Amino acid sequence: MYERYITAASTYAHSIDHLFLLIAALVGFWLILAEVVLFALVIKYREKEGRPTRHITGEEKELHRWITIPHVLVILCDIVIVVPAILVWYNIKQAQPPAEQTVRVYAQQWAWSFQEPGPDGKLDTEDDIRTVGELHVTVNATYHFELMSRDVVHSFAIPSFRLKQDALPGRTITGWFRPNRVGTYDIQCTQMCGLGHALMAGRVIVETQQDHAAWLIRNANPSLASLPAAPAPVPENTTMAEARR
Amino acid sequence: MRENKKLAPRQIMFGISLLLVFGFSVAGCGLGSTNAAMRGQELFQNCAPCHQADGSGNPQVGAPNIAGMKAWYVQAQLQKFRAGTRGMHFSDVEGMRMRPMAVSLASDDDVKAVAQYVESLPTVKHAPTLTGDAHAGDNQFHLVCASCHGINGEGNPDLKAPRLAGVDDWYLATQLRKFKAGIRGNNSKDMEGRLMRPMSRVLTDEDAIRNVMAYLDTLNP
Ligand SMILES: [Cu+2]
Numbered sequence: 001m002y003e004r005y006i007t008a009a010s011t012y013a014h015s016i017d018h019l020f021l022l023i024a025a026l027v028g029f030w031l032i033l034a035e036v037v038l039f040a041l042v043i044k045y046r047e048k049e050g051r052p053t054r055h056i057t058g059e060e061k062e063l064h065r066w067i068t069i070p071h072v073l074v075i076l077c078d079i080v081i082v083v084p085a086i087l088v089w090y091n092i093k094q095a096q097p098p099a100e101q102t103v104r105v106y107a108q109q110w111a112w113s114f115q116e117p118g119p120d121g122k123l124d125t126e127d128d129i130r131t132v133g134e135l136h137v138t139v140n141a142t143y144h145f146e147l148m149s150r151d152v153v154h155s156f157a158i159p160s161f162r163l164k165q166d167a168l169p170g171r172t173i174t175g176w177f178r179p180n181r182v183g184t185y186d187i188q189c190t191q192m193c194g195l196g197h198a199l200m201a202g203r204v205i206v207e208t209q210q211d212h213a214a215w216l217i218r219n220a221n222p223s224l225a226s227l228p229a230a231p232a233p234v235p236e237n238t239t240m241a242e243a244r245r
Numbered sequence: 246m247r248e249n250k251k252l253a254p255r256q257i258m259f260g261i262s263l264l265l266v267f268g269f270s271v272a273g274c275g276l277g278s279t280n281a282a283m284r285g286q287e288l289f290q291n292c293a294p295c296h297q298a299d300g301s302g303n304p305q306v307g308a309p310n311i312a313g314m315k316a317w318y319v320q321a322q323l324q325k326f327r328a329g330t331r332g333m334h335f336s337d338v339e340g341m342r343m344r345p346m347a348v349s350l351a352s353d354d355d356v357k358a359v360a361q362y363v364e365s366l367p368t369v370k371h372a373p374t375l376t377g378d379a380h381a382g383d384n385q386f387h388l389v390c391a392s393c394h395g396i397n398g399e400g401n402p403d404l405k406a407p408r409l410a411g412v413d414d415w416y417l418a419t420q421l422r423k424f425k426a427g428i429r430g431n432n433s434k435d436m437e438g439r440l441m442r443p444m445s446r447v448l449t450d451e452d453a454i455r456n457v458m459a460y461l462d463t464l465n466p
Binding site for chain 1: 348
């Protein structure tokens with residue numbers, strides 16, 4: 001249903017959508033019901049000629065029921081939400097399927113940069129590809145990402161993958177995704193991180209195996225290999241050159 | 246018969262508040278000075294958090310002293326940041342901080358206006374932060390750099406080489422390291438950067454950079 005408004009491009013997008021839908025339906029049902037009842041009562045018992053409004057304390061049994069019965073029902077609904085929520089959380093955030101590829105994601109004020117393995121498929125080798133603002137991945141492959149921040153707290157979000165993960169300075173957080181639809185999708189920072197936060201955007205390009213292989217060959221530039229790996233995290237007041245020493 | 250209702254004061258107040266809310270919500274949309282000088286000053290408010298209100302920069306965030314920097318150079322650099330030919334390298338932490346600020350300028354006219362405002366700011370000279378052999382730096386500078394950057398480091402618009410005299414040494418040294426490492430000036434569309442890059446390699450080590458910086462520190466903007 002949500003897919004009509006935002007593409008679902010990862011294997012777990014649907015389980016997030018179903019959870020959203022379940023929550024929206026249950027919460028929406030109670031919201032509408034409560035409002036209808038509230039307004040019905042307000043209108044029914046409004047002030048009329050010869051009948052002053054009544055002050056109700058809600059202590060009588062038949063009045064009390066208006067609270068206790070919905071209360072129990074809402075708690076039951078809560079359980080109906082919590083069980084699938086834990087399952088979804090476990091599947092997406094805790095159980096990590098084995099990686100077919102691993103990429104590194106660096107957040108900084110105010111850009112996303114990526115370190116991807118070159119044609120050899122291994123990180124931290126000569127042919128690694130380093131990019132800014134653009135992550136290239138193959139469709140139908142399980143990716144692990146190692147997320148780091150070079151300065152403050154950011155949040156790595158790819159709405160079309162239904163992926164969102166905070167990046168904390170000083171920590172490497174591993175997550176996963178498996179894109180299942182070729183296309184170009186937005187990457188956004190979803191944690192206010194300073195002046196340029198709104199402009200901290202990127203793209204993830206999900207391509208076929210052939211296209212990805214061609215991209216790898218084009219970009220596995222040996223001249224970049226001489227550069228040091230990104231020094232993460234760099235304190236605010238050190239220049240790149242100092243941080244490298 | 247239909248009663249002739251008068252609006253209650255409450256209803257009038259409600260109407261007025263609605264109008265006010267609407268008015269405030271659209272106020273400021275599309276407004277702004279059309280006068281270029283005023284516009285430049287307005288736009289510079291977005292730069293001041295890092296470059297300071299007087300343009301003198303802030304080493305804490307790596308923002309250079311741009312006060313009095315020539316408009317042609319400021320404009321050229323802003324356009325490079327906008328086009329992604331500067332500030333888009335994986336290791337260019339400071340460049341990536343500056344890039345969105347240049348991107349947020351709405352038009353070429355705005356770029357021009359803010360560049361002119363930067364030029365209008367009086368130059369500020371800071372005390373040296375690096376030490377080196379100014380005499381050796383003097384020789385090196387006049388042997389290589391002066392042909393483009395000018396005998397007194399005053400810059401040369403014809404060669405698109407900026408003023409170096411009076412610019413903070415820590416910033417220039419960082420840029421030289423970036424040129425050497427290919428973090429700046431390695432984009433195929435950055436013609437001036439590609440010109441400067443091989444020149445940076447003349448300064449073979451950190452000492453050579455410090456010496457030139459020590460010499461530049463003796464010059465005034
Ligand atoms: Cu951010």
